[in-house]
Amino acid sequence: MAYRLLFRRLSPLLRSGSHLVPALNSALRLPRQAVINQNLAARLTGSRSMSSDNYDKQPEILNIQDEEDFEKRVIGSAKPVVVDFHATWCGPCKLLGPRLETIIAGQKGKVIMAKVDIDENVELAMRYNVQSVPTVYGVKDGKVLTSFIGLKEDDEIKSFVAGLM
Template sequence: MSSVCMQGFNSMMASRQLLRRLVPMVTSSVRCHHCLRLPQPMLSCQSHVTKMTTPPVRSLAASAKFECINIQDEDDFQQRVLDSKTPVVIDFHATWCGPCKLLAPRLESIIAGKAGKVILAKVDIDDNADLAMRFGVNSVPTVVGIRNGQPLGKFIGLQEDDIIDTFVEKLIN
């Protein structure tokens, strides 16, 4: 590969990485409409570089009915969680917690698949320490299931998707 082609390829890859940071839901590759292959035709097909597009971005919220709420204080918790007629999964997390960051998309994905039968409530333990103490949260992430204002189950730590799904199903039924 010539140095001119390599510079074009490196520039395209840098742009692609920037795009992935700005739009994290873009997962498939960037393609040339004319060539439909990557990367070699892109290098030889310079007239089509301007026609490059990414696939349409589909958000999780658009693919299913999904309600996620961020709890602000105890009054908000009472109104939106304890008084809710819909079962609620409470995710006690912290912004500094690595496992919390890994668990959050799993919870969102599973709950989105339940088509509005359950709500996800996120509680930052640093902002709502009293709520965390009230539910016996000693480590994060801790997930608690609430139905009709009563806790029905709880798990601590990062769990497999099938365990999370079973937990949510028990809460719904």
């Protein structure tokens, strides 16, 4: 019975994933000083742990805010950048994003990923002729080298990323 109560309290939090540790403490009605281990929180949700040894292995992902931010962090980047133009309502975008992140994580910091929401950055999407989503560009030394549109298989994405290095 105690497990059912615990599960009912945790279910909405596990779905949202935001502010997980404080939310778990609150759901379990733990004192404010008590902190649930982030690794335990990650195991409960199936997400990645944010411990220092795993954090270094995470891909560098930039959420582009506006054109100025794009110029500074993508065009001005010393590393190659995979730019993912996506939309929150786009089904293929939801499938492609995690694939890109996983493949870029495998590059161990040699490549950066920038995510551009076309609904929030309309001018930027128009400037780069984004006519459908997902559209992915490979940028190196401030220049677009290659691109693809739509959902691709992992081996095609790996070849795309390898072509930037």
